[in-house]
Amino acid sequence: MTVIGRSWNRLTLPGKIVFTVVPLLLLLTVAAIALILLFGQLVVDILVANLPIVRFVVAATAVLLMTIPTAFLVGYMELKGIALMNLRIGPDRVGPFGSLISVVHGLKMLMKEDFTPTGADGLVFTWAPVVVYLASVMTLLVIPFGPGLYGADFNIGLLYFFAVGGLSVVGLLMAGWSSYNKYSLLGGLRAAAQVVSYEIPLTLSVVGLLLLAGTMSLNTLVEHQAGWFTDWYIFQQPLGALIFFIAATAEANRTPFDLTEADSEIVAGYATEYSGMRFGFFYFAEFVNVFIISALMVVLFLGGWNAPFPWPWPIELSLDPASFNIGLLLIIGLAPVVLTLLFGAPFYLLRSSIKWWHALIAGFVLANLFIITLLGIWAYIGLDWVAGLIWFLLKTYVFVFILVWMRGTLPRVRVDQLMDFAWKWLLPASLVNLFVTAGAIVVVKELGR
Amino acid sequence: MSLVPGLGLVKGMALTLRRIFEPKVTVRYPEVRLDVPHKFRGRLQLLYDEWGTLKCETCFQCAQACPIECIDMGGIDTRGRYHVHWGAPETYGERREESAMRRSGRPVPDPAYRPFEPIAMGEVDRILEEYDHDPARMLHILEATQDAYGYLPVAALKRISHATGAWYAMIYGTASYYAHLRFEPATASEQAAAVADHRPAEGEYLSALGAALEGGGRPGAPARA
Numbered sequence: 001m002t003v004i005g006r007s008w009n010r011l012t013l014p015g016k017i018v019f020t021v022v023p024l025l026l027l028l029t030v031a032a033i034a035l036i037l038l039f040g041q042l043v044v045d046i047l048v049a050n051l052p053i054v055r056f057v058v059a060a061t062a063v064l065l066m067t068i069p070t071a072f073l074v075g076y077m078e079l080k081g082i083a084l085m086n087l088r089i090g091p092d093r094v095g096p097f098g099s100l101i102s103v104v105h106g107l108k109m110l111m112k113e114d115f116t117p118t119g120a121d122g123l124v125f126t127w128a129p130v131v132v133y134l135a136s137v138m139t140l141l142v143i144p145f146g147p148g149l150y151g152a153d154f155n156i157g158l159l160y161f162f163a164v165g166g167l168s169v170v171g172l173l174m175a176g177w178s179s180y181n182k183y184s185l186l187g188g189l190r191a192a193a194q195v196v197s198y199e200i201p202l203t204l205s206v207v208g209l210l211l212l213a214g215t216m217s218l219n220t221l222v223e224h225q226a227g228w229f230t231d232w233y234i235f236q237q238p239l240g241a242l243i244f245f246i247a248a249t250a251e252a253n254r255t256p257f258d259l260t261e262a263d264s265e266i267v268a269g270y271a272t273e274y275s276g277m278r279f280g281f282f283y284f285a286e287f288v289n290v291f292i293i294s295a296l297m298v299v300l301f302l303g304g305w306n307a308p309f310p311w312p313w314p315i316e317l318s319l320d321p322a323s324f325n326i327g328l329l330l331i332i333g334l335a336p337v338v339l340t341l342l343f344g345a346p347f348y349l350l351r352s353s354i355k356w357w358h359a360l361i362a363g364f365v366l367a368n369l370f371i372i373t374l375l376g377i378w379a380y381i382g383l384d385w386v387a388g389l390i391w392f393l394l395k396t397y398v399f400v401f402i403l404v405w406m407r408g409t410l411p412r413v414r415v416d417q418l419m420d421f422a423w424k425w426l427l428p429a430s431l432v433n434l435f436v437t438a439g440a441i442v443v444v445k446e447l448g449r
Numbered sequence: 450m451s452l453v454p455g456l457g458l459v460k461g462m463a464l465t466l467r468r469i470f471e472p473k474v475t476v477r478y479p480e481v482r483l484d485v486p487h488k489f490r491g492r493l494q495l496l497y498d499e500w501g502t503l504k505c506e507t508c509f510q511c512a513q514a515c516p517i518e519c520i521d522m523g524g525i526d527t528r529g530r531y532h533v534h535w536g537a538p539e540t541y542g543e544r545r546e547e548s549a550m551r552r553s554g555r556p557v558p559d560p561a562y563r564p565f566e567p568i569a570m571g572e573v574d575r576i577l578e579e580y581d582h583d584p585a586r587m588l589h590i591l592e593a594t595q596d597a598y599g600y601l602p603v604a605a606l607k608r609i610s611h612a613t614g615a616w617y618a619m620i621y622g623t624a625s626y627y628a629h630l631r632f633e634p635a636t637a638s639e640q641a642a643a644v645a646d647h648r649p650a651e652g653e654y655l656s657a658l659g660a661a662l663e664g665g666g667r668p669g670a671p672a673r674a
Contacts, residue, residue, distance in 0.1 A: 081469075084468070084469045084473070085465040085466075085468045085469055086468070087468055087471060087472075087473050087474050087475075088473060088474070088475050089473050089475040089477070092477070405462060405465060405466065406462070408465050409461045409462050409464070409465040410458070410461065
């Protein structure tokens, strides 16, 4: 056997996958670049002709990549926010204010042993985290992040969301079942029971909204809420919004309904036997879920990417970069240098004790901030989708913060209270909401006639 | 249950929100070090040497230095003879197991402990009565006791401690400081030196006896083959 063969045999399964997929991807990239260089026009024509497919591939890639910073940010917010609420400092070692702790966590996960217990069903055990993770990520495809900034605009977007989001139950059950551990199985069953129970009020709570809007496309739903913030559906469906928020919290296994993986009480529920990156995917999916339920809450009830009020004085930016001709190059080349000197000069002149290169660094940072702010303002005014994205992310992260805040505050409910609440309170309340909404629509129609 | 349902929820959320802006209690230890009060002694612990023997020499320095007199200790003195004790008078006669039991309800065996021999208490009681149980006249009490018994028996020291209220370790310290006070019956050689002036014949006899017995003729001294 050759050296290569021996090395190949020593690799674990993920290693084998990585060592085949990465070179393959590199090869494909090189081939694609070569193709574009050789037959540029032809390739562009083919891509344009198959725009839906291209769009889907790009959207799927973007959504997959997007989960990484999202999960990092949500994880950091969780650690730091709860720490601050507990009068602790929280992460403060890696990066400014500890903001890179999620990166370090991720590296730690990658370096841990990827362990499979004896007797576990290897295939199912490996695929369970993938199913949980993908069920989360695939729901991101239909969420409109901004005007025109969505993976796919289905006319059944909301239905797709609930259908695919519900798949995570399968992953949880797979994880519990394949671990060859009765506690994992119990944890999986508990998680499944909880998620399935809360799925019903969650889905019913938005039916009233659907009656009002007459569409299931999330993009159209957001467009319906354009204008002043009083047009947001939360003012027409307050009960629906409340039920949706509570049920979504339970759906994402967040406090006060996080007893499937109550970290202070039980080991880890269905994820007991998981370690390394396979556990990391569960972890990841949880953070992405937090983002997703916040995003859906914003999309359905809080106007999505709409600003809370229309800008009263429309600004027209008639700035055409092409009009500068060769001057544009000069500006791009000179502006950073000039601005750095300009912002650094006051430091150097006013404080005689400061070293010149300290002043230069300060000037550089300030100049960058200035340029970024300018560019941001220009993008916000000039580009619709940037403004939409900013508003959407702002609202979403407010909700992420509320979820973190709840986790720092609320105690955990008992399992019987959990079920009682879903079946005795949320379900009737969502039905009442549905009937009242339907009645109100009929009455308004009759009056209007 | 409050009047308005969900009010407690709101209160709790408001509390945690306020907490975010309050000063934090965490100390970034290696960079920031708190000022430690100068009387702070850290965690007191008895150490063992590499042979597994307790390093404590029963010097009572820890008990003496303890700023709030919370250390209550007993042990064997350095020559392995007497059970000495530092602490409140009502705990003097207590064996270590009893003391530990009293304090923690958990027995702690003390294999090194040897009970002291009993004596007739009449003499020491009379001496104490004579000196009015006054701890300030401790030297006189001890000298009188030694005159009565020939040496200072541990039982007598404990009785003196009980009666005067002086701590046993203080009395032990006083008694071990003065050369003419002793804790064992005098050896034959020592007796010989004491009587040599006025009873030369007895002195000669006693010194010969001491030499014959070796080890100074102390009762209970190991006899050499």
